[in-house]
Amino acid sequence: MNWKNQKRFAMTGGGHEGFLGAVYEAKKPADVAALYDKWAATYEAEMAQAGYRHPSICLALLARHLPRGDAPILDAGAGTGLIGEWLRIAGYPEVEALDISEGMLAVARLKQCYTGFHCMALGGALPFADGAYAGIVSAGVFTSGHVGPEGLDELVRICRRGGVIVLTVKGTLWDGGFSARVDAFAKAGRVMLAEVTEPYVSMPGEVATTPSRAVVLKVV
Numbered sequence: 001m002n003w004k005n006q007k008r009f010a011m012t013g014g015g016h017e018g019f020l021g022a023v024y025e026a027k028k029p030a031d032v033a034a035l036y037d038k039w040a041a042t043y044e045a046e047m048a049q050a051g052y053r054h055p056s057i058c059l060a061l062l063a064r065h066l067p068r069g070d071a072p073i074l075d076a077g078a079g080t081g082l083i084g085e086w087l088r089i090a091g092y093p094e095v096e097a098l099d100i101s102e103g104m105l106a107v108a109r110l111k112q113c114y115t116g117f118h119c120m121a122l123g124g125a126l127p128f129a130d131g132a133y134a135g136i137v138s139a140g141v142f143t144s145g146h147v148g149p150e151g152l153d154e155l156v157r158i159c160r161r162g163g164v165i166v167l168t169v170k171g172t173l174w175d176g177g178f179s180a181r182v183d184a185f186a187k188a189g190r191v192m193l194a195e196v197t198e199p200y201v202s203m204p205g206e207v208a209t210t211p212s213r214a215v216v217l218k219v220v
């Protein structure tokens with residue numbers, strides 16, 4: 001982390017450095033988008049340095065629960081496309097990227113691994129048909145200052161029956177309504193909780209980290 005980011009960290013007063021601290025504390029989706037636009041160029045290098053684990057864990061879980069070749073898949077909160085490249089290698093040929101930050105999507109576009117791009121916000125209504133996707137993956141998005149438990153509703157709606165939703169959820173969000181929302185969907189017969197990991201630290205290289213879980217929901 002360079003001195004400018006350290007200064008920004010000190011200014012945020014949070015437990016995380018640089019852009020990460022700032023996005024965790026963002027109050028409005030427009031602020032989150034603007035911060036990620038600025039972060040896009042250095043995001044992958046900084047996350048690699050922090051030992052960022054969510055994309056590889058999501059990829060492993062998706063490959064365990066969604067048959068090879070099923071399509072299309074939505075990468076919800078795709079960012080710079082860390083997972084998109086690997087999904088194609090792992091045998092999922094049709095993956096669309098959705099993100100609130102055009103700057104992050106611009107980096108993802110360069111990778112030429114996505115078949116569609118959607119610059120829009122999760123958390124409210126999405127312009128996709130019911131059951132439009134065979135699978136949805138969302139890594140590092142259901143977390144502080146990003147998308148709350150309410151963002152799950154539309155993902156369940158747009159995933160087809162028999163389809164799979166793989167996402168990571170920060171512990172504070174899991175206890176702060178996400179787990180209850182999953183239970184409500186399960187009781188209503190809309191999803192089955194196919195798998196949930198033990199809590200794990202998503203960025204071992206960070207100063208302060210709240211463990212997250214990765215969750216697999218099967219739409220029924």
Ligand SMILES: C[S@@+](CC[C@H](N)C(=O)[O-])C[C@H]1O[C@@H](n2cnc3c(N)ncnc32)[C@H](O)[C@@H]1O
Nearest residue numbers: 036077078079082099100101121122139140146
């Ligand atoms: C920590 S990054 C994760 C990106 C990518 N999934 C990865 O694992 O590298 C979080 C991403 O969520 C996006 N994001 C934050 N709030 C969002 C929202 N309300 N709707 C859509 N994307 C959002 C950010 O722009 C950013 O690209």
